[in-house]
Amino acid sequence: MSHRHENIRNFCIIAHIDHGKSTLADRILELTSAVELRDMEDQLLDNMDIERERGITIKARAVRLKYTALDGKDYIFNLIDTPGHVDFNYEVSRSLAACEGAILVVDASQGIEAQTLANTYLAIEHNLEVVPVVNKIDLPSANPDAVCKEIEEIIGIPAMDAPQISAKMGTNIRAVLEKVITDIPAPSGDDDAPLKALIFDSYYDSYKGVIIYVRVKEGCVRNGMKIKLMSTGAEFTVVETGFMGATDLINVGELHSGEVGYIAASIKSIGDTRVGDTVTDADNPCDEPLPGYKKVNPMVFSGIYPADGSKYGDLRDALEKLQLNDASLSFEPETSIALGFGFRCGFLGLLHMEIIQERLEREYNLDLITTAPSVIYRVTLTDGEVKYIDNPSNYPDPAKISLAEEPVVNANIIVPSDYVGNVMDLCQDRRGTFKDMKYLDASRVNLHYELPLNEIVYDFFDALKSRTKGYASFDYEMTGYAPSKLVKLDILLNGEVVDALSFIIHTDKAYARARKIAENLKEHIPRQLFEVPIQAAVGGKVIARETVKAMRKDVLAKCYGGDITRKKKLLEKQKEGKKRMRQLGSVEVPQEAFMAVLKLD
């Protein structure tokens, strides 16, 4: 290890949501004078509006900091902020691969939560040194010593000397940085070896092209060098390389082994820069790429359509742009008879889906219609062919199915013991299989269930929160497929199947769901010129029915002495109204109706 390496620390911060990860990052930035105070904003690394508003981190972000330690030496810190939510494990995983260590932030009043565990295990899997930190000691309900004990007992890492801090008040932040120096190993690597750098993130800059974030494992990268991206074989010439400052990129022309930084090489297409890929020297390539990390596949799918059909191109552009910065988002064109042209999009989970929708609507000014989320079902046909179905419209004829399977997850739910009964009822209701139950301490329980994924993609998290007064935390991982009794539920309006409203459901749940959806639709579909029957059917058999009565009176009776302005105004109003409607066959359906299908409680 060179002398230079000794002064570098590459680490990230992991935590359960709301445990103070981004606030700690802010304090670290201040303490290392990475940002002038006048530029300081809360949650500096969360630079998307959505992130700041929701108080969550969606995207990983990296920054290079200079820290003068108590021993008088200067250190270079590369801090990578990571998302906490289970949906964004993928992002966490990417960040971890660029680091030697992780600061684990635990709330001193909440203790360990489901995502604390999930993220810690992920870090340990990546062989990272985990540095526990107990945050929010300023809260009256804080019990830092108990939390330290919990960390030792449940996670099994020493925590008795874990810094006890308040990121909000700025208490003890220096202790955290000193811990980083003593506990997290310096990077290793040989500057003279052929270049070997891991791409852990990328985004598109309209001036510089794709910017890739790399962790250089071996060798060096310099401006003017010809690089090769190993999985695609694409070659580019480095235009700029350097560090990520807190507010902008700093082009220093060179990156060495052990360092974290960026490369700009006039890369036009994000498709060339796969996160997890290895960058090498085109003229002096390394023998083999770095092991790419676990690629996470989308688990939840839904159709996204522009409310205004003419905006299809805009939607495609917006999705492409989002994908530049979010490789976990997948989409492909699909056509719905009801909704026209749109995209079937794959998401890591429900939060991911919500975030993408919100970003499309806010950042790209699009009005969207989203279909009910679906998971990927595995269907074995009678002729032995196996099909994966992510769109209910493609569900095969039941007569041709010999085996239908649905994805299942292992779920960990950490909850105060008072609510165990409620949570068990909920899991039971969601077709869960009880696995085991462990007391974390006298008052908190870790419940372990196996649950079908399609039972949690709708509103499980909301239901869980409402049944536990918000105290439960929840995490899950895919385990595989299990045979299931599935049916496709179709919704008919005025006798015509609306493909965008179909979904796949367990037989036992079909009746209740059908009734609920028919009722919801009835509430949301305004009275039309004629009666509109709403039917829910399984295999052609109607199992629920509601009727939207015909409108009876909508007329301007008088001629008002030749004053036709009222009539015109009315016509204008109706024009506006029509814009918010979707014409499904002969029925006009407001956009909200498509959402109504998702609301079950």
Next chain:
Amino acid sequence: MAIGLYIHVPFCKSKCPYCDFYSVKVNNELVEGWFLAVLRNLEHYGGKYGKIPINTVYFGGGTPSLVPEEMLHGILKKADEVFGFENPEISLEANPCSVDLDKLKNLKAAGFNRISFGVQSLDENELKFLGRLHNSKEAILAIENAALAGFENISADIMLGIAGQTENSLYKTISDLAKLPVVHISAYMLKIEKGTPFDCQQIKLCVPDDDKTAELYLFAVKVLEDLGFRQYEISNFAKNTFECRHNLHYWRCEEYIGIGPGAHSFFDGKRFAAKPSLDDFIKNPFQSKEITDSSPAGFEEFAMLGIRLLQGLDLEFCEKKYGIDAKKILQKCNILEKNGLVKVCGKKISLTAKGCLLSNSIIATLFIDFQ
């Protein structure tokens, strides 16, 4: 082509609680001022545009019958002088209790050949609810007197959707009117206008709801047809050829000049309105003109107004005149026809009675091209 002339008479003895037309309490000085202003404006139009053949004149209100016959006569004379009448229909709106036989005779002599009474109902309770000044006896007498005075073209307005109105009471009102020398009936559904005394919870709760009013309307259409009043417009029914020619100008997108505070015009290629202020009307040399539409008479407008006539809309004509795609509209008619809302005959479409009730939505469905 001959056009219509509308004179707005903004005076009432008392304002009906459901009415939102512009009117003020009648007083001699104001009537005099209004009269002179009408004459001024007639001259103004005449001076500016020269002779414009007029084939309908309509005095609406307010309560035009409150204006002294001599003044009404003076206005007609002036209008004929500056524009030139072409065998005009000359209508007057009248309150049953504001005309006696003498006055009616004078009106006839002044040139009026059509009179339209605001009867509203022949049920005493319904009349009370509407705050009308007359009772059923006075209404019947006024109609009989009009006939005696020589009016052949007598119209009566009736109201649908009054609190307490039933099919029985409605049948009685219509059949009693049919026994009188009435040749035209306008049946308007009560609409609670914003800002009127009727615009309150108390009233809204006691009037029939939309569904009930719709039933009353369909019932009225049937009874009227049975008694020989053919429906020719959403709210209008006539015996033989007694359609109101003035209102036909409106539905056919033909031009008309409106004079008086708040009066609307469609003239010289524009739609415009005078400010609804009597004071303004009297003081200004000419009435103010607020353009409401500077490029009217497109297809949407033509269709929106034309479809109100039961004779229907001739899409072949519209194809030629406006270059629209009739096929597209006819396609959209399919489901409406199936549900008994429109009738399609070749390229002609018309509303059924049930369709009339939903005309706003049907117009929006058929004629708005929202792509």
